[in-house]
Amino acid sequence: MKINKNIIKELNDYLDEFNLTEIEYTEKDLKVKVSKSKGIGSTPVITNTSKQEIERTENKSSEISGTKITSPIIGTAYLAPEPGGKKFAEKGRKIKKGDTVMIVEAMKTMNHVPCPMDGTIKEICVEDGQPVEFGQTIAILD
The missing domain is CATH 2.40.50.100 (RNA polymerase II/Efflux pump adaptor protein, barrel-sandwich hybrid domain)
Known part of the structure; x- marks a missing residue:
């Protein structure tokens, strides 16, 4: 399955813009969750979970x-x-x-x-x- 990188980039931008630690996006059978810790030098963690797994x-x-x-x-x-x-x-x-x-x-x-x-x-x-x-x-x- 190919994930649109623009979605991930946009979700990551929302994390910074709204000072969030985690955001989730769901569309049909695709679920993308982007989160990051609030520490110095933290990097985003991206999780892809299909609806079947849920x-x-x-x-x-x-x-x-x-x-x-x-x-x-x-x-x-x-x-x-x-x-x-x-x-x-x-x-x-x-x-x-x-x-x-x-x-x-x-x-x-x-x-x-x-x-x-x-x-x-x-x-x-x-x-x-x-x-x-x-x-x-x-x-x-x-």
């Missing part, structure tokens, strides 16, 4: 039975309060209603996602630092 990831979480915990907002999921810190929830760990499952950061605001009921974490469906959508399954509770 659907496979989503179908994996739908195959597991249990209570699904979904993201309340669009943002970036963090499994621990700080890099290298102890995770809020891990597979197999018991968790109580109201305990934080993970944090979803949006617009520099850290939003704690509470557990809806007592149970055991059956599956964590996102990686640390992964972008999440509203309503996306982020964990499954047994």
